[in-house]
Amino acid sequence: MAKPTQFAIRLLRWHEGIDRDLPWKKNRNPYQIWLSEIIMQQTRVAQGTPYYLKFVSEYPTITDLADAPEDDIMKLWQGLGYYSRARNLHHAAKTVRDEFDGDFPTAYKDILSLKGVGKYTAAAIASFAYGLEYAVVDGNVIRVLSRYYGITDAVDQSSTLRFIQEKADLLIKGSDPSDYNQAIMDFGALQCTPKSPNCAICAFEDTCTAYQKELVSIIPTKAKKIKKRTRYLHYLILEDSAGRVIIHHRREKDIWQSLYDYHCIESLTDTQLGEEEIRKDVLDNFGLEVESIIYPTKAYKHILTHQTLYGQFYQIKVDQISNINSPYLNIDQGAIPKYAMPVLITNYLDDTKKDKLFS
Numbered sequence: 001m002a003k004p005t006q007f008a009i010r011l012l013r014w015h016e017g018i019d020r021d022l023p024w025k026k027n028r029n030p031y032q033i034w035l036s037e038i039i040m041q042q043t044r045v046a047q048g049t050p051y052y053l054k055f056v057s058e059y060p061t062i063t064d065l066a067d068a069p070e071d072d073i074m075k076l077w078q079g080l081g082y083y084s085r086a087r088n089l090h091h092a093a094k095t096v097r098d099e100f101d102g103d104f105p106t107a108y109k110d111i112l113s114l115k116g117v118g119k120y121t122a123a124a125i126a127s128f129a130y131g132l133e134y135a136v137v138d139g140n141v142i143r144v145l146s147r148y149y150g151i152t153d154a155v156d157q158s159s160t161l162r163f164i165q166e167k168a169d170l171l172i173k174g175s176d177p178s179d180y181n182q183a184i185m186d187f188g189a190l191q192c193t194p195k196s197p198n199c200a201i202c203a204f205e206d207t208c209t210a211y212q213k214e215l216v217s218i219i220p221t222k223a224k225k226i227k228k229r230t231r232y233l234h235y236l237i238l239e240d241s242a243g244r245v246i247i248h249h250r251r252e253k254d255i256w257q258s259l260y261d262y263h264c265i266e267s268l269t270d271t272q273l274g275e276e277e278i279r280k281d282v283l284d285n286f287g288l289e290v291e292s293i294i295y296p297t298k299a300y301k302h303i304l305t306h307q308t309l310y311g312q313f314y315q316i317k318v319d320q321i322s323n324i325n326s327p328y329l330n331i332d333q334g335a336i337p338k339y340a341m342p343v344l345i346t347n348y349l350d351d352t353k354k355d356k357l358f359s
């Protein structure tokens, strides 16, 4: 067997005594490791941990998760964002139930074949659950290795990523894969941090190229700037005097797919909708007459990675709501809390205490 690399020896020595007390650590259960990895993508530990605990408690096995209705999973995920993760989680759980007899796959290529599982997640599961020698390369590891090797090429280019993955695959050789992967991720999270890495007291202070060449502040570099799009969403909350309300199931390929919101008119500006426009829209879409409109007094801002959203909510009384077709639902106001809704909507509901009034 290969001897551990000098890099790994120093890294693991640094890691001794580091104990990030996270509920999924030291866990060898592949289902729970997978859950934690998916939940923690693009998510802070403090935000993700309660979700992880809720999922493990609600769905103790992957078959429990596979058998659950999608609406229940989306509701449990509500507030965590990046909702495609929840849909992929459900899809992958069903694959494991149907194609692997409910046993989480043990081979790297089978793990990688699950929906929503990329190379990083597959390596994390393979190494933490099964001790297989696959090096994780996530944002933390990219930062550490690009600084260590003084890589000034953009790390969002596939050729640079391939180079970093090759280095990572060499560095892990001869070490316990689980310990090594945990150590390098912790090193990126705690020591070689994005903004203020602790270079003066670092295990690699004499071998780190970026530190030696005073390049730490400019590495890693990125080529692409994220272009943000601004969207103005005008939500019509249609209610009748019997307490029925119309909600919308978001089936289209857009943000918040599979969640619920209200009927929405999107526009290019934040200018409020006119009364005639609202009356015509409600009549055309639902065959309903508008009785009264309470106009929004403010816009709710919500920032996503690629979009900035401004939501305005119009409370509209209509005549009796009866036959409503998919993707719309006609529900009792008291049932609203049962449906998974995006944070933009729940912020509005919390503000107006509508959910409490309704229940």
Ligand code: SF4
Residues within 6 Å of the ligand: 144, 147, 148, 191, 192, 193, 197, 198, 199, 200, 202, 203, 204, 205, 208, 209, 210, 211, 216
């Ligand atoms: S010397 Fe600084 S940049 Fe280099 S590995 Fe250590 S903390 Fe990171």
